[in-house]
Structures are given as structure tokens and as C-alpha cells.
Amino acid sequence: MASAVRILGIDPGLTRCGVGVVDVRADRSATLVHVGVVRSGADLPIAERLALIARGLREVFAAHHPDVVAVERVFAQQNRSTVMGTAQASGIALLLAAEHGLPAATHTPSEVKAAITGYGSADKLQVQTMVARVLRLDALPQPADAADALAIALCHGWRRGAPSGSAAAGALTPAQRAWADAEKRATRR
Amino acid sequence: MASAVRILGIDPGLTRCGVGVVDVRADRSATLVHVGVVRSGADLPIAERLALIARGLREVFAAHHPDVVAVERVFAQQNRSTVMGTAQASGIALLLAAEHGLPAATHTPSEVKAAITGYGSADKLQVQTMVARVLRLDALPQPADAADALAIALCHGWRRGAPSGSAAAGALTPAQRAWADAEKRATRR
Numbered sequence: 001m002a003s004a005v006r007i008l009g010i011d012p013g014l015t016r017c018g019v020g021v022v023d024v025r026a027d028r029s030a031t032l033v034h035v036g037v038v039r040s041g042a043d044l045p046i047a048e049r050l051a052l053i054a055r056g057l058r059e060v061f062a063a064h065h066p067d068v069v070a071v072e073r074v075f076a077q078q079n080r081s082t083v084m085g086t087a088q089a090s091g092i093a094l095l096l097a098a099e100h101g102l103p104a105a106t107h108t109p110s111e112v113k114a115a116i117t118g119y120g121s122a123d124k125l126q127v128q129t130m131v132a133r134v135l136r137l138d139a140l141p142q143p144a145d146a147a148d149a150l151a152i153a154l155c156h157g158w159r160r161g162a163p164s165g166s167a168a169a170g171a172l173t174p175a176q177r178a179w180a181d182a183e184k185r186a187t188r189r
Numbered sequence: 190m191a192s193a194v195r196i197l198g199i200d201p202g203l204t205r206c207g208v209g210v211v212d213v214r215a216d217r218s219a220t221l222v223h224v225g226v227v228r229s230g231a232d233l234p235i236a237e238r239l240a241l242i243a244r245g246l247r248e249v250f251a252a253h254h255p256d257v258v259a260v261e262r263v264f265a266q267q268n269r270s271t272v273m274g275t276a277q278a279s280g281i282a283l284l285l286a287a288e289h290g291l292p293a294a295t296h297t298p299s300e301v302k303a304a305i306t307g308y309g310s311a312d313k314l315q316v317q318t319m320v321a322r323v324l325r326l327d328a329l330p331q332p333a334d335a336a337d338a339l340a341i342a343l344c345h346g347w348r349r350g351a352p353s354g355s356a357a358a359g360a361l362t363p364a365q366r367a368w369a370d371a372e373k374r375a376t377r378r
Contacts, residue, residue: 046295047258050280051287069236076265076272083265084276091239091277092284098240106235 005160006033008066009153010057011145012074012090014040014082017053018145021064022135024157032135034064035146046085054092061100069097070156072148073106107155112148115155127151194349195222197255198342199246200334201263201279203229203271206242207334210253211324213346221324223253224335235274243281250289258286259345261337262295296344301337304344316340 004023011018017040021033038056040049060066071094074087090106097104110120116134117126128140128147134154141147193212200207206229210222227245229238249255260283263276279295286293299309305323306315317329317336323343330336 045293047283047287047293050284054284054288074273084263087273087276088280088283091280094236094277095239095243095281095284098236099243104234104236 004031005157006065006067007153007157008060008064008069009149009151009156010069010071010090010093011148011152012071012086012093013145014046014049014053014085014089015042016143016145017056017089017093018143018147018149019057019060020141020146020148020150020153021060021066022150022153022157024154028158030134030154030157032137032150034060035141035150036060037143037146046088049085050088050092053089054096057093057096061096066102068156068160069093069100069102069104070152071097071104071106072112072152073108075108105156105160107152107159111159112151112155115158116151124148193220194346195254195256196342196346197249197253197258198338198340198345199258199260199279199282200337200341201260201275201282202334203235203238203242203274203278204231205332205334206245206278206282207332207336207338208246208249209330209335209337209339209342210249210255211339211342211346213343217347219323219343219346221326221339223249224330224339225249226332226335235277238274239277239281242278243285246282246285250285255291257345257349258282258289258291258293259341260286260293260295261301261341262297264297294345294349296341296348300348301340301344304347305340313337 004025006021006023009020017038019038020035023031023033038053040052071090074083074090076083094104113122113127114120116130124144128144131147131150131154132140135150141150193214195210195212198209206227208227209224212220212222227242229241260279263272263279265272283293302311302316303309305319313333317333320336320339320343321329324339330339
């Protein structure tokens with residue numbers, strides 16, 4: 001088996017912070033390592049909520065030893081009532097990556113959707129379906145935050161390792177084929 | 190000397206994160222303990238910047254042992270280009286408070302300005318002038334982020350310990366007098 005990069009994807013949030021760990025190999029094939037959600041109660045003070053998120057994320061770092069961390073980028077234009085909490089949770093995720101000595105990257109929702117489905121405005125179901133297919137899962141990852149975290153991890157693995165059109169068309173894995181199709185669709189827009 | 194509460198005020202930011210530590214007594218008088226700014230270079234990756242902010246804040250916690258932490262609240266409506274970084278830095282500040290087992294509060298900029306100057310739309314110079322007067326400083330605190338951090342700390346100390354109009358008018362300390370004058374000016378607007 002080719003050596004793989006272990007990627008921790010994080011979909012930041014206060015109420016539900018999605019975490020997904022995947023191994024991505026040079027041939028773009030990927031394996032599920034862990035998927036879950038770190039939660040904090042909306043009735044708790046904000047500092048306690050952030051501490052719960054940090055504790056849950058630290059457990060994932062400790063249990064799965066990722067090589068790199070990818071976090072969904074938050075924009076001020078998004079849903080106002082929760083965006084500040086989401087930004088704070090993303091800050092915690094990025095801090096923990098740095099404190100574990102790991103490289104961290106951020107990807108926008110559009111980048112993630114385009115990488116996974118080939119379409120930057122894909123809906124949640126399209127993303128979940130594609131994530132399940134790439135990782136050969138029997139069921140769609142639930143909840144959506146967990147699926148999003150896996151999508152972020154896959155996006156990062158594929159973007160960082162992307163060979164510049166070097167893959168032989170006849171030797172594509174299913175994941176590579178999906179990726180190539182997605183790229184073609186994206187190019188046509 | 191009456192027992193004091195030691196308050197760490199934090200004006201969150203990535204480029205400059207203001208920190209101010211004050212001791213506030215039950216009679217509203219206050220003493221400067223520490224004021225400074227934790228910086229991170231705009232050329233660094235976001236995760237490294239947040240780690241530098243966290244390290245600088247941890248040094249302040251370790252050196253000055255605050256009893257409580259007050260952080261300026263960030264709103265999505267503020268300056269868009271920096272608001273996400275500010276929110277992330279505020280998340281770090283609140284996390285560190287929780288991880289030190291300290292209560293943490295947030296105050297809006299208007300609450301801080303109203304508490305310090307009696308006027309929720311006061312400008313920076315008014316806030317700095319009042320902070321310097323209350324803390325009996327020879328010069329205005331610089332930079333503005335440092336002064337803001339002191340203002341947040343004072344705001345928290347005064348709001349939390351605020352006696353309901355119990356101070357005898359004839360026995361005001363200089364800080365109380367400044368406060369009372371500020372309140373009178375605010376009422377006249």
C-alpha cells in the first residue's frame with residue numbers, strides 16, 4: 001500500500017463541530033479513519049463551550065495523530081447569528097494544529113464543494129453522496145457537519161497532492177475518475 | 190486597603206491584541222497592574238498567529254494571576270477584512286480563561302465606552318483620557334488597543350461590583366468622582 005497522508009478535517013462550530021480523519025494516498029484513493037462531532041451545549045457560557053470544543057478536538061489529535069489539519073474557512077457574510085461562534089471555534093481548531101506542530105490550511109466552502117463534487121454550489125446531499133462513494137461507506141455520513149469535515153479533509157488531500165495532469169487516463173481509481181470528472185465539469189463553467 | 194478583584198481585560202486582535210490588568214476595589218477605585226500588547230506578524234500563517242497570541246496571553250495569565258477575564262465582544266457587522274481574525278483571537282482569549290478555571294465575560298464596545306466615559310459613542314481619545322485619569326497615569330495609555338484593554342477591565346470591574354447608588358456623595362474617591370461626573374455628562378446629552 002502506498003504511503004498515505006493522514007488529514008484531520010474540521011467543520012468548525014460551537015453547537016456541532018464536525019471532525020473527520022482520512023488517509024489519502026498519492027493515487028488520490030482515500031480511507032476513512034474517524035468521523036464524529038464535538039458538541040457543546042448552547043446553555044453554557046461561551047468560554048466553557050470553547051473549552052469543550054478544544055477538549056474534544058484534542059482527543060481526536062491524540063487518538064488519530066493526523067499529519068495535517070484542514071479547517072473550513074468562515075466568512076463574515078455567513079449566517080450572522082452563529083458566525084462569530086463559528087469563527088471562534090475555527091480559531092481554536094487552528095491554534096490546536098499549531099500547538100501540535102502540524103501544518104494547517106483553510107479551504108472555503110466553495111473550494112470544498114468543487115473538489116468533492118466538481119461544483120462549487122453543490123448541495124449538502126451531493127457532497128455527502130460523493131464523500132460516501134470516495135470512502136466506500138455503506139451509508140451517508142451523518143450528521144451533515146461530520147460529512148462536511150470528511151469533505152474538507154478529502155479536499156485538502158486532493159488539492160495538496162494534486163499532480164499536474166500527470167495521471168494516465170487509463171489507470172484511474174474510482175476516486176481519481178470522480179476527481180477528473182469534477183475538474184472537467186468545473187472547467188466547463 | 191480594601192480587597193481588590195484583579196481583572197484581565199483583553200481587546201482581541203491578530204495584529205495587536207491589547208491586554209490590561211487592573212485591581213478594582215469595592216469603592217470603584219482601581220490600580221494599574223499591567224498593560225501591553227501581544228502582536229503577531231501579518232505575514233505568518235493564521236494558525237501560527239493564533240499560537241503567538243495564545244502564548245502571549247498565557248504569559249500574562251502566569252505573570253499576573255487574574256481573578257476574572259473580560260473580553261471585548263466582536264460583531265459580524267464590524268470591519269469585514271479583519272473581523273474574522275478578531276473573532277478567532279477572542280475565541281483564544283475565552284478558551285484560555287476557561288482553561289485557567291477563571292470566569293470570563295464579554296462586553297460590547299458600547300458597554301465599555303458607556304461604563305468608562307458615560308457615553309456609548311465616545312471616541313478613542315475620550316476613553317483613553319478617562320482610563321488615564323481613573324488609573325492616575327501620567328500619560329495616555331498607548332497604543333489604543335492597550336488602552337481599550339484597560340477600559341474593558343475597568344468596565345467589567347465597575348459593572349460587576351456596581352453598588353446600587355450606595356456611595357455617599359461626600360465620600361467619593363477621585364475615581365468615583367470621575368465616574369459620577371461622567372454619568373452626569375452622559376445624562377445631559
